[in-house]
Amino acid sequence: MGNGTTEKNIIIKGIGGFYYVKTADGVVETKPKGIFRNINIKPLAGDFVEIEEVNGDYVITEIHERKNSFLRPPIANVDRVFIVISTVEPSPNYTVIDKMTAICIKKGIFPDIIITKTDLLKDDGLSGIYEKAGFSVTDINMENADKEIIGMMKGGLSVFAGNTGVGKSTVLNRLFSHLDLETAKISRKLGRGRHTTRAVEIYDFEGGSVADTPGFSYIDTEREQPLYADEIEHLFPEISPYIGKCRFNDCSHTSEIGCAVIEKVKSKEISETRYKSYCDIRKEAEGISRWEQND
Numbered sequence: 001m002g003n004g005t006t007e008k009n010i011i012i013k014g015i016g017g018f019y020y021v022k023t024a025d026g027v028v029e030t031k032p033k034g035i036f037r038n039i040n041i042k043p044l045a046g047d048f049v050e051i052e053e054v055n056g057d058y059v060i061t062e063i064h065e066r067k068n069s070f071l072r073p074p075i076a077n078v079d080r081v082f083i084v085i086s087t088v089e090p091s092p093n094y095t096v097i098d099k100m101t102a103i104c105i106k107k108g109i110f111p112d113i114i115i116t117k118t119d120l121l122k123d124d125g126l127s128g129i130y131e132k133a134g135f136s137v138t139d140i141n142m143e144n145a146d147k148e149i150i151g152m153m154k155g156g157l158s159v160f161a162g163n164t165g166v167g168k169s170t171v172l173n174r175l176f177s178h179l180d181l182e183t184a185k186i187s188r189k190l191g192r193g194r195h196t197t198r199a200v201e202i203y204d205f206e207g208g209s210v211a212d213t214p215g216f217s218y219i220d221t222e223r224e225q226p227l228y229a230d231e232i233e234h235l236f237p238e239i240s241p242y243i244g245k246c247r248f249n250d251c252s253h254t255s256e257i258g259c260a261v262i263e264k265v266k267s268k269e270i271s272e273t274r275y276k277s278y279c280d281i282r283k284e285a286e287g288i289s290r291w292e293q294n295d
């Protein structure tokens with residue numbers, strides 16, 4: 001069913017072992033074939049699949065080759081990533097944000113930044129940090145922000161990612177009046193680990209599609225999304241222009257004399273928080289060798 005010539009079947013949501021597949025004839029609930037478990041492949045939202053009816057139930061029989069895939073948030077075949085950051089409640093977690101920008105760039109996607117909650121706490125340098133690094137930054141509370149963001153989302157699959165409670169679902173509700181996503185105040189009592197959005201879900205709008213995703217508050221670059229020590233300098237757009245310009249050819253840009261990157265941090269051309277993230281991620285990666293893991 002739905003194996004048409006023009007419309008491809010796509011997983012729009014996976015929850016509790018079920019996958020919801022949008023076909024030319026509507027959305028159907030499916031289960032993956034046991035074979036995927038055996039070869040350790042988990043279907044992801046965004047996957048293009050083949051499905052078959054077996055005794056009235058639908059099963060996924062094939063997952064088409066992915067253009068790319070993310071583990072956090074879990075989604076495949078992504079065209080664009082918006083990293084949502086709030087000025088406060090929660091305040092920015094630079095390590096997570098900067099791991100996220102690096103992972104996106106590694107996967108060939110230059111992410112965009114959306115800043116929320118500037119009505120609660122004014123943006124005191126947050127957008128500057130990311131603009132200086134070369135990212136496009138939109139403050140959702142500024143005039144024309146909605147128009148600007150929708151314009152950037154046209155064509156393909158956009159993903160809203162970021163810490164829990166930053167306002168991903170709230171922004172999407174505001175951008176698209178046909179959406180009515182669940183949102184919730186972050187509760188101080190419940191504290192960490194409270195996620196309002198429970199699963200990735202893909203929604204269509206005129207001109208594209210967008211995924212709302214559950215927030216996260218850490219990224220394990222060791223086990224989940226490997227970043228190798230020698231590639232991290234290439235994944236920070238404000239650092240990569242200085243590769244090869246330091247006194248030592250194998251400069252790690254963390255403590256060496258004659259380091260061109262450290263010079264730029266001193267002269268404030270490179271933001272301190274971004275540089276600190278670079279050093280932290282690099283340190284974390286130093287214990288890992290490429291053959292210990294497969295990505």
Ligand SMILES: Nc1nc2c(ncn2[C@@H]2O[C@H](COP(=O)(O)OP(=O)(O)OP(=O)(O)O)[C@@H](O)[C@H]2O)c(=O)[nH]1
Nearest residue numbers: 117164165166167168169170183184185196197215
């Ligand atoms: N004042 C203010 N509140 C906001 C803004 N954006 C979001 N909020 C509030 O922040 C809270 C969390 O918003 P959600 O949209 O549920 O956050 P989320 O990122 O989807 O969170 P998860 O689904 O848990 O990952 C809600 O109470 C929103 O009303 C903003 O720009 N200003």
Ligand SMILES: [Mg+2]
Nearest residue numbers: 168169196197
């Ligand atoms: Mg949400």
Ligand SMILES: [Zn+2]
Nearest residue numbers: 246251253259
């Ligand atoms: Zn250097």
